[in-house]
Amino acid sequence: MSFEKVDQRDLYRCVACGNCRSVCPAFEQTGRESKNTRGRILVIRDIYEGNLTDDSVFDSLNTCTTCGYCAVTCPAGVHPPDLVEGARSGLVESGKMTPTQMKIRDTVTKYANTLGDSGSRRGWLEGTNLEIPQNPKAVYFVGCLDTYRYPETAVTTYQILNKMGAGLLEDEKCCASPLLRLGFVKEADALMKHNLEQIIASGADTIIAGCAGCYNTLKNNYELDGISVVTVSEYLASHLSDLKKAGLGKLDLKVTYHDPCHSGRHNNVFDEPRALIYEIVGKDNLIEMQTIREKSRCCGGGGGVRSGYNDLSLAMAKRRLEDVPDGVDYIVTTCPLCLRNLSDAGGDIPVIDLVELIRMANDK
Numbered sequence: 001m002s003f004e005k006v007d008q009r010d011l012y013r014c015v016a017c018g019n020c021r022s023v024c025p026a027f028e029q030t031g032r033e034s035k036n037t038r039g040r041i042l043v044i045r046d047i048y049e050g051n052l053t054d055d056s057v058f059d060s061l062n063t064c065t066t067c068g069y070c071a072v073t074c075p076a077g078v079h080p081p082d083l084v085e086g087a088r089s090g091l092v093e094s095g096k097m098t099p100t101q102m103k104i105r106d107t108v109t110k111y112a113n114t115l116g117d118s119g120s121r122r123g124w125l126e127g128t129n130l131e132i133p134q135n136p137k138a139v140y141f142v143g144c145l146d147t148y149r150y151p152e153t154a155v156t157t158y159q160i161l162n163k164m165g166a167g168l169l170e171d172e173k174c175c176a177s178p179l180l181r182l183g184f185v186k187e188a189d190a191l192m193k194h195n196l197e198q199i200i201a202s203g204a205d206t207i208i209a210g211c212a213g214c215y216n217t218l219k220n221n222y223e224l225d226g227i228s229v230v231t232v233s234e235y236l237a238s239h240l241s242d243l244k245k246a247g248l249g250k251l252d253l254k255v256t257y258h259d260p261c262h263s264g265r266h267n268n269v270f271d272e273p274r275a276l277i278y279e280i281v282g283k284d285n286l287i288e289m290q291t292i293r294e295k296s297r298c299c300g301g302g303g304g305v306r307s308g309y310n311d312l313s314l315a316m317a318k319r320r321l322e323d324v325p326d327g328v329d330y331i332v333t334t335c336p337l338c339l340r341n342l343s344d345a346g347g348d349i350p351v352i353d354l355v356e357l358i359r360m361a362n363d364k
């Protein structure tokens, strides 16, 4: 079995102290050693050493959301999500994968989106009078979920960004995050090559990603020499005066903020979304969740867990909702997958994208 993507030093650096166990959201729900970080590392070692080859490894490896909380707590400096992804890709290379993995691979490779939607990727633009500027300095990378499931978020985001001169890629396709996270490195390469050509052809020097998963993938898996990748919140926080000139008002609301793992913990985008929320509702009206920033509890949606282990994924989302403080009007986030999973968990408080809060503030 090829374990090319597994960093062997990291694999054996783990001293099995178990610090990571207490923070793993999958372990919090299952209580199973094989479904916590330490257990997963032992499983990966066993696969690597040729001692474990049966299908029981999937329930261990594929229940990891790749949230990265374990890496924050690890005294040995191990980065377990990389080991999990590396092990998944080693298994995939030897033809071992679950039906869910196969379905996601087939859907993404056939439709170039995660939803299996054959509609136009520009469908969300129809009926708007939004323009697509030629040779923009920045382009908005919409992502599959906002394109097909939350087109209103795509429109709102582009309405704001377009006023600042941002454009779109001529032919955006899935960023390949689901393929990479699930171990399909070769299939991911084809999509990444396509998007990279699109990005270069656009001539832009900045990519503004509307989804935490796309952002993390574009930033860390693409080779984008001289082109920066930012979240929508980073871009808008650095263009706050333009936002204000465009009519950003104040709202008399109390909100909380959920940090998406792949923009927050994986890439340290913590301050910018908060800066924008402070601007709109005032610092005292952003009431923080029980766990925040690099210690933020995962929504349970990532790493293919929502598709492969939906009950577990929703249980994690329900647990995250317990962190919401009393008396808030909205849970604000900056990732459509978090939004979807937290909404599906069925709480009473609406979950909205930060751009929706900005839209409401613009209407004031």
Ligand code: SF4
Pocket (backbone or CB within 6 Å): 013, 014, 015, 016, 017, 018, 019, 020, 021, 037, 038, 041, 070, 073, 074, 075, 076, 077, 078, 080
């Ligand atoms: S905290 Fe680090 S060293 Fe300790 S068990 Fe987890 S991965 Fe291993």
Ligand code: SF4
Pocket (backbone or CB within 6 Å): 023, 024, 025, 026, 027, 036, 037, 040, 063, 064, 065, 066, 067, 068, 069, 070, 071, 080, 081
């Ligand atoms: S990345 Fe998250 S879900 Fe995966 S082992 Fe670490 S803490 Fe658990």
